[in-house]
Amino acid sequence: xxxxxxxxxxxxxxxxxxxxxxxxxxxxxxxxxxxxxxxxxxxxxxxxxxxxxxxxxxxxxxxxxxxxxxxxxxxxxxxxxxxxxxxxxxxxxxxxxxxxxxxxxxxxxxxxxxxxxxxxxxxxxxxxxxxxxxxxx
Numbered sequence: 001x002x003x004x005x006x007x008x009x010x011x012x013x014x015x016x017x018x019x020x021x022x023x024x025x026x027x028x029x030x031x032x033x034x035x036x037x038x039x040x041x042x043x044x045x046x047x048x049x050x051x052x053x054x055x056x057x058x059x060x061x062x063x064x065x066x067x068x069x070x071x072x073x074x075x076x077x078x079x080x081x082x083x084x085x086x087x088x089x090x091x092x093x094x095x096x097x098x099x100x101x102x103x104x105x106x107x108x109x110x111x112x113x114x115x116x117x118x119x120x121x122x123x124x125x126x127x128x129x130x131x132x133x134x135x136x137x
Contacts, residue, residue: 018066018076038095045078046076046077047077049082052082052083
């Protein structure tokens with residue numbers, strides 16, 4: 001579809017609406033917004049991608065921020081941090097590339113059990129997993 005409306009978990013979702021909420025997020029430590037982001041549907045889940053410098057962990061509070069502002073079915077299942085987004089020959093972000101393999105390329109914060117507890121796990125590009133707390137790590 002041209003308008004980026006998808007059907008996930010039985011609900012129609014405008015991906016731009018989820019991206020708009022993510023753009024409102026500010027990191028508690030720096031008050032900085034997320035620099036570049038994209039939301040894509042992959043199978044039966046929504047994936048949120050954010051561009052961060054190599055070695056930086058994704059902010060742990062992003063998914064909790066989304067849970068407080070979006071209906072449950074619109075909250076991304078995972079937040080994936082990438083050092084760069086795949087690009088098409090014309091320079092635009094390759095959203096199809098993100099949906100197909102982007103989740104395997106960067107550090108991930110996953111929502112635990114669908115709860116709003118503010119915790120999660122973080123997996124870096126080497127496969128190391130650590131548990132995150134509501135305080136960010």
